[in-house]
Amino acid sequence: MKQLLAFIKKEFYHVFRDRRTLLILFGMPIVQIILFGFALSSEVKNIGIAVLDNARDVHTQQIIGKISSGYYFRVKQPALNFQELEQRFRAGEIECAVVFPEKFASDLYKPGGAHIQVIADASDPNTATTVINYLNSIIGNYEQELNPLRKLSYRIVPEIRMLYNEEQNGSLNFIPGVIALIFMIVSTALTSVAVVREKELGTMEILLVSPFRPIMVLIAKAVPYLVLSLVDFIIILLLAVFLLNVEIRGSLVLIFAESILFIITCLSMGLLISNLTGSQQTAMMISMMGMMLPTLILTGFMFPLENMPKVFQILSYIVPSKYYYSIIKSVMLKGLGFSYVWKETLILVIMATGLLTLALRKFNVRL
Amino acid sequence: MKKNYSNEDLHSEQGATISGQQQKAIVCNGLTKQFGSFRAVDNISFDVNEGEIFGFLGANGAGKTTAMRILCGLSYPTSGEATVAGFDVYKQQERIKKNIGYMSQKFSLYDNLTLLENIEFYGGVYGVSRSEIKIRSSDLISTLGLQKEAHKLVSELPLGWKQKLAFSVAIFHRPKIVFLDEPTGGVDPVTRRQFWDMIYEAAANGITVFVTTHYMDEAEYCNRISVMVDGRVEALDTPANLKKQYKTNSMNDVFYELARGAKRADN
Structure with missing residues (x-):
């Protein structure tokens, strides 16, 4: 336990000393909310x-x-x-x-x-x-x-x-979308890069030779980003409520619980990616192309899914953010309870478990 | 593949301190590692005495790394036996890891942590208590003469100092054996000499040093050396005896003579 704490402390040092990471962590959500909230407002005049x-x-x-x-x-x-x-x-x-x-x-x-x-x-x-x-x-x-x-x-x-888009887009639908995107960036991209950086630096070998268990390495990497994701989540919620006057209708506890579930899914993906590659750049590319792009396109928060070709509609079912987006939309904006989102929750639970198992199994103890 | 070792764990704590005159830090007996049809390590046997500086030489691809991985508790051998610090490589990997230190040719400290934070981190990972970390790290900083740099980021240190610090960190938890994988790669001759002074000091304090290197002058500093060729240990003796045996006065020639017969290419 003490070893784990020493490790987590070290991870936080890394985060708070890297300006780029800090910018991504705290600049990105604020900029995105402001951009989507004001510049890309779907209210049209003149x-x-x-x-x-x-x-x-x-x-x-x-x-x-x-x-x-x-x-x-x-x-x-x-x-x-x-x-x-x-x-x-x-x-x-x-x-x-x-x-x-x-x-x-x-x-x-x-x-x-x-x-x-x-x-x-x-x-x-x-x-x-x-x-x-x-x-x-x-x-x-x-x-x-x-x-x-x-x-x-x-x-x-x-x-x-009309050529397309028959869905009526409410102007606030972007908030759950931005939240999902931020989680992808923090929990998937940053986490995978953090693990791969140790491989690149050669510090991973030292850790593997130490009595510190390999699984603990993954946990120690995941915990800080879980915490930081939640901090980002709170920032976004505060911005939404106080800057954009969004009314959060559903239960906050449910929103948090679902978010933690989704963060765990993202973290598992990040860890899985870090197992597949040995370079930070590749990890970043896979996270961007494989995770963030589908989140942008296939969740339905920017482009309506109903009007996409069938292939993409089917493809969207394997994108975890789609389910999270729909859960948060239902709970936060429509005020629906758990009984309305249990199916999506179940799918996320299954995805998280699957990905985590795969990530842990793939974690190779190699020099 | 794993063998059944009953009750081994009960005696393991005493394993390292069996009564005897010359105690063995590492014992290898017919150690073999097979990857498919490829024998990376082919039936090697050798002992390393406690407090000895043991040079582990061989061309790239000779199987050094594979052997070292087994000894460090990172992979299992296909067959044969080996104990490290008295612990079995099949059954007691976790115990082995607690009793060894490791330093690789890749620089292994965190650049954006300060010297003290690096020391604290590795101490913490090895389970050294916080008060003990404090005492030992201030000792270490003053021995290295780095008081001014203690709170600076490691990235600000010159490479030679980083390597010395990395070595100090590798033996910070007072392991019985320290594995050094080409520790002086890319370091200038003066720093290398200083580095070897540190190795001697560690050995004098009872730490067994297991070191791989491509520098033949460094091989001369070792008490005994082994030379691996194509997965086998082809020679094992003191540098002086090896030179005598091969009728030459440089380790370079000895190595060349042995490695020339290698069939395996790089990797």
Whole structure:
């Protein structure tokens, strides 16, 4: 036990004396939260919109008036035809367009309802989704005004043309994503590098020749990064609550317990990686490519999984962060209890156990 | 492959101090290590006396490292017997590890720890008590004349000093035997000489020194040397006797004469 403490103390010396590690540990989470929270906010304002109004009646004028009244849209010059719309989309002048058919007013009274075409530039899918949602609610509002008693059969059916991203991204979903990413960086990348550095330096042989047990070497390496991951976790939570005014709805105890479980999964991965390679650079590369990239892409926090090719959707099932992301989203943002996340928790437990067993078994006692 | 040693553990503590005139620090008897069809260590037998400086020579790939790994308790032999500090290499690896020190050609201290922190860490890993670490480390620092540097990071020390410090750390827990794997690689001749003074001092204090080297002048400093060729010990005697036997007055020639017959290439 005393030996282990001496070892852990040494690990902390390493961490606190390495500026790069410190920067990754404490700079990264703060920068990421601020970036995702403010710079990459999915609330959109001042969207350029053009109207192709083939009807030019009272209804279309009122709808256009409603669109321009808020601060979300800037209504540009009306377009004359589709070709012009397309050109202006290409030029980046407008990000969305609304097309009214010729017989809009008369269609309103017909059983099938009137159709409006809403076109959005979905090269930025998140913005496009938000834009469409705004327009939908404006049109829905107008429909209600027309039909306060819900007796008449006025109906406007917006036909939405979007290339992808049908999931409505709430602006706070990035927080669990960032947490998962930070755990990956601290627990997987930094841990694997810390172990491999000893191999590179040659100090690993000294440790293996010493009476200190090899498994204890792994534990001594893992404990500091577990602690540091939790410190990062608390920093992110504090930033989320006090800077971004996020309301944590679910149980804090559950959130912490699930996080520790995920950290252990990440640590096991880090230890496994460190067993597979002998150089810090390779360890870093494997962590980055093999762990962090999937976390970014395949958890669903930046890009919606539903619209990816089937292969990637299937691939995403083996990415542990996907489950952690969904757990934290459910508990922290939706306030759900353990009964809603037990399946994901079970999967994480199985993954952690598997990875840890593999890491310990692979740990070779070689010079 | 492992043999059955019953009740061995009961007697192990006395193992190192069997009554007798010339006690053996290391005993190897027909030690063999086989990797598939490759015999890295081929039936080697030798004894190392307590307090002796034993040179373990051989070209790269001759099997020195494999043999040393077995003696340090890092791997099991395929067959044969060996005891280190009286402990069996099959059954008592943990005991062996407690009683040996180890230093390799790779620099083995932590650069971003201070001298004292390095000493504290290794002392701690070997289970030396905190008060004892304090006493011994201040002794060590003053013997090495490094009082001013004690709180500096090791990275600020010149290489020669680092190697001397690494050796001091390797024997900090007062092991019975210290294994030195090419300890003076890349060190200048003056520092090497000083380094060997330290080795002599350790031997005088009763620590058995088991050292590998490629420097033949260093081989001359050893009490006895063995030369490994293709996994076998081809020669074992004092440097003087070996030179006589091979009718030459330099260890270089002895080594060359022996290693020339080697069939194994590097690695």
